[in-house]
């Protein structure tokens with residue numbers, strides 16, 4: 001993985017994903033190791049995402065790296081009309097690796113083609129966010145002890161959620177049975193379903209959340225955004241149908257864990273937070289270990 | 304080639320050496336010239352459009368003197384003119400005749416359908432993999448979205 005950019009989840013092989021998860025486990029046991037003291041990490045956030053940026057910066061600084069960068073485009077030369085190519089070429093001179101988030105799809109791929117240093121994509125528009133996918137895989141692995149043969153439910157906006165699309169694609173490597181719960185307007189796109197079909201994996205589609213809960217090992221919740229509906233009345237009809245409440249978890253499996261990419265709005269009520277099956281805050285913490293693993297693997301300080 | 308076609312073609316005179324691109328859909332003749340960069344071609348260039356064709360109803364034809372295209376170059380036109388045939392002329396004789404083939408890749412000829420794609424927002428050449436030749440589906444190398452036949456537009 002040394003010097004390889006991570007733009008799309010498929011840039012790394014299944015074996016490389018597994019290696020990242022192993023390394024993340026090692027960082028979870030020893031999060032503070034000064035093994036990146038000689039490195040400079042640039043975090044270029046062309047659009048703000050405090051959560052993701054802090055997670056990367058925490059990962060880098062816990063390993064002793066120095067972090068430079070900007071937190072949104074308005075505080076950088078981008079606002080003066082500098083091209084992405086020029087920004088990337090310039091910043092490449094100052095650092096060993098670039099973590100970037102950009103509102104346009106394909107920006108990270110383009111950056112990886114012009115940069116002299118590797119690029120980690122921290123989100124390019126609605127396209128890819130591979131470190132989120134890896135931290136999701138890590139969370140599933142840690143809570144279930146395996147990635148193989150699990151029943152995973154995805155709930156909410158399956159049409160526009162890039163997190164859902166890349167996690168579905170990644171899980172296609174592990175003989176997953178998919179349970180897809182969404183309003184009809186927000187079903188998983190056929191291009192993503194095609195990846196499931198190509199692997200001859202099982203998937204089931206539902207509009208009702210309750211009936212799925214007893215069947216699954218992982219319940220991956222997402223937010224349904226009002227803007228996604230052309231008719232606001234359609235949103236009003238479904239907005240409460242995909243809310244998880246603690247009293248719905250009675251029949252759930254003992255190993256069930258609830259995941260959510262955060263931030264949550266109201267799709268998981270706060271009474272779920274105290275249920276030991278709620279895992280979303282730990283999931284966010286796992287992001288730091290996974291990003292430590294990715295930084296070290298790409299910078300070549302671990303094999 | 305149909306006999307009738309040959310007679311009709313004579314409306315556009317023969318060339319000594321070069322390439323004839325025949326059976327171009329009428330609406331695509333100018334686009335084909337643009338894709339092949341012929342609008343500024345310095346040598347003899349003949350073309351006809353809306354000619355009668357038994358196979359196609361109406362068709363266009365382009366004759367380019369002293370030009371022999373590389374196959375990647377010519378296959379680009381298959382995206383707009385899948386019916387086109389290519390005739391290589393040497394010494395007024397047809398030496399080779401073939402159909403265009405839809406290429407595996409399309410670089411910098413088609414616009415990405417996704418308005419939020421980086422190629423539509425910065426000065427970056429587009430790059431596609433042709434993932435379906437029958438229904439013509441192009442996968443953008445950058446934003447990873449699919450541009451289908453009905454959404455294809457060509458770069459200026």
Ligand SMILES: [Zn+2]
Pocket residue numbers: 106415416417420421422443444445446447448
């Ligand atoms: Zn694109």
